[in-house]
């Protein structure tokens with residue numbers, strides 16, 4: 001087993017421990033009389049026998065979980081279960097479950113402890129690490145949320161054996177993003193393990209190397225800049241255009257980010273920031289993971305006959321983006337594999353790019 005034992009020290013002194021370990025082992029480590037589990041119905045059906053014996057609250061599956069209505073329902077169940085200040089919320093699921101449950105816990109009684117047991121690759125390599133929690137509002141992703149670190153993250157890669165290929169590929173998008181950010185040996189590892197078809201998955205050992213590598217890369221950014229005032233913004237690579245694609249296409253988060261990352265590469269190429277060979281290297285890795293590498297590719301993957309509606313939706317999302325500063329957008333753009341910078345791009349140029357890009 002690849003080692004993984006990361007401690008993220010959050011603002012306010014909270015420490016988040018991220019480690020590998022079997023999900024059933026949590027039973028012995030938690031006070032089950034004070035713990036409530038938040039999950040979705042599918043995960044409970046497939047992995048419920050490994051859950052610690054605590055009350056279980058089911059939320060909706062997928063992005064629908066990240067709504068104010070789900071949040072209110074969750075608060076209602078916390079009240080019924082008399083979840084007190086000494087309680088703990090354990091989110092077992094993908095990024096939607098952990099984003100919602102983390103936000104609910106971090107606001108319940110002004111904030112109680114919570115832990116994550118991620119069950120998707122995307123949640124292991126990204127959503128469970130870093131303390132960003134939240135829900136969507138009026139069609140805009142993550143508009144309402146908190147920075148609050150989970151007390152622990154328990155990574156059990158054996159849970160991924162039941163994950164559908166499309167969800168596995170979605171997680172690989174964030175892995176590719178980390179590979180572009182870190183470059184060097186991690187890019188080579190991911191390229192060696194990205195199977196060419198979604199059906200070929202890395203074996204357990206390789207999977208643990210990927211999860212550990214990505215979790216470490218993300219944790220390093222978070223430790224340097226928990227509140228995203230500077231360096232952490234680089235983790236948004238691919239998300240500026242990706243969020244627009246996700247909101248309008250219904251594609252999984254990672255597929256949208258992959259198309260957003262490839263688009264960011266093309267934008268950087270057009271701005272003279274990224275060499276064509278580097279752009280190709282990144283795009284090839286995205287495609288090797290079975291992910292869309294353009295806006296048109298995302299439209300096709302979503303079954304949208306005409307990509308123009310998608311481009312219009314991306315334009316709407318860009319104008320409402322949190323990273324907008326007046327007439328400019330702060331964007332993470334690659335300059336090479338292993339080098340990403342934050343640039344101010346005029347919104348007008350970005351909107352033209354979205355209309356014209358492949």
Ligand SMILES: NC(=O)c1ccc[n+]([C@@H]2O[C@H](COP(=O)([O-])OP(=O)(O)OC[C@H]3O[C@@H](n4cnc5c(N)ncnc54)[C@H](O)[C@@H]3O)[C@@H](O)[C@H]2O)c1
Pocket residue numbers: 040042043046061062063066093094095096097099119120122123126127128129130131132133141142159160161162163164167170252253254
């Ligand atoms: N907080 C952060 O820093 C952060 C970072 C990246 C992404 N996110 C958020 O994460 C969300 C996406 O998360 P996700 O991709 O995990 O999606 P998800 O939570 O919707 O899970 C995807 C699907 O897989 C199913 N599933 C989960 N685990 C399974 C398993 N082991 N076996 C079989 N099926 C399983 C779920 O029921 C669901 O239908 C987005 O809302 C995104 O905004 C948050």
